[in-house]
Amino acid sequence: MDKPEYCVVALSGGKDSTAMLLGMIDRGMQIDCILFCDTGLEFPAMYAHLDRLEKDTGRQITRIRAEHPYEYLMFDAPVRRGPDSPIVRRYGAGSLGYGWPGPRQRWCTTRLKDMPREKFFRELRGRYRIKEHIGIAADEQYRLERERNRNPDHVHPLVEWGMTEADCLRYCYERGYDWDGLYGQFRRVSCWCCPLQSLPELRQLYHNHPALWGQLKEWDRRTWRKFRADYSVEELEKRFDFEDEWQKAGKPLRSRAFFSALKRRLETEDG
Numbered sequence: 001m002d003k004p005e006y007c008v009v010a011l012s013g014g015k016d017s018t019a020m021l022l023g024m025i026d027r028g029m030q031i032d033c034i035l036f037c038d039t040g041l042e043f044p045a046m047y048a049h050l051d052r053l054e055k056d057t058g059r060q061i062t063r064i065r066a067e068h069p070y071e072y073l074m075f076d077a078p079v080r081r082g083p084d085s086p087i088v089r090r091y092g093a094g095s096l097g098y099g100w101p102g103p104r105q106r107w108c109t110t111r112l113k114d115m116p117r118e119k120f121f122r123e124l125r126g127r128y129r130i131k132e133h134i135g136i137a138a139d140e141q142y143r144l145e146r147e148r149n150r151n152p153d154h155v156h157p158l159v160e161w162g163m164t165e166a167d168c169l170r171y172c173y174e175r176g177y178d179w180d181g182l183y184g185q186f187r188r189v190s191c192w193c194c195p196l197q198s199l200p201e202l203r204q205l206y207h208n209h210p211a212l213w214g215q216l217k218e219w220d221r222r223t224w225r226k227f228r229a230d231y232s233v234e235e236l237e238k239r240f241d242f243e244d245e246w247q248k249a250g251k252p253l254r255s256r257a258f259f260s261a262l263k264r265r266l267e268t269e270d271g
Contacts (some may be wrong), residue, residue: 002129003128003129004127004128005030005035005129006033006127006128006129006131007131007135008033008035008130008132008133009031009034009035010035010133010134010137011050012135013036013042013049013189014188014190015131015168015169016135016136017134018053018177019135019169019172020133020134020135020157021053021057022172022175023161023163023171024133024157025057025059029157032058034061034062034064035061035062035120036061037065037112037113037116038063038064038065039112039191040065040069040070041191042190042191042192043129043182043189043192045046045179046179047179047236048180050063050227052177053177053232060215065116066112067116068115070112071219073098073107073108073112074099074219077098078096079095095224098111100195100226100227101196101237102195102196102225103196108194115229129153130153132151132155133156133157134155135157136156136159137163137164138164144156155251176263185204191217192205192209192220193212193215193216195228202236203240203243205217206237213233213237217233219233220232220233220234221234238266242261242262246258246261
């Protein structure tokens with residue numbers, strides 16, 4: 001006998017998944033669960049957005065978390081590494097935790113999102129066929145080509161509706177959701193501490209969210225891996241301050257002179 005469908009809305013809280021949820025409600029589509037994987041690292045405005053969304057729609061958001069929080073995984077988790085591991089060779093065998101995530105070491109997504117979600121689904125799959133609705137916009141074709149998004153049990157309503165990322169943001173704004181201006185600062189409003197953010201986004205974090213930046217700097221001092229290959233958090237702070245000085249003097253940032261002067265400033269202060 002075929003299992004009944006259980007329709008899950010994968011809600012990150014951003015513009016695309018919010019537009020998807022609101023659109024599904026407007027269209028009277030089946031929604032059995034609105035699932036939010038809480039990393040504990042969202043902007044405060046995002047948590048406020050989720051609370052308001054829950055209140056406005058009258059629908060409960062199921063919030064799940066990993067067994068261990070980000071800080072434990074980053075600093076204290078015992079991680080088995082072979083003697084030939086690049087991390088062991090560079091930092092020593094006693095390096096606890098996963099350290100900062102990186103382009104090829106996105107343990108945070110695996111541990112804080114994928115694993116808790118799969119654990120949640122595992123308990124349901126015995127009774128249901130899960131249809132997971134994912135907020136990929138119509139102009140994000142590159143994401144649709146990824147293997148996991150070609151799963152026949154994944155549904156992409158925004159693609160079916162022809163809604164682009166810009167359409168989603170406009171739709172949310174029209175409904176009164178503005179994330180306290182986060183989308184005026186960041187292209188994506190996911191984990192605030194992500195080292196994979198662009199320099200412009202990190203600049204916004206430094207200038208507009210001092211408490212979060214302070215936490216970022218504290219974590220960077222505690223871990224054994226540099227925040228980014230090119231900059232530590234303190235070096236980024238020095239760069240952003242130097243940019244302000246340079247611009248106040250009426251000098252262009254995109255110049256060889258700026259980068260030469262920045263290099264001297266960093267070498268002097270580090271020395």
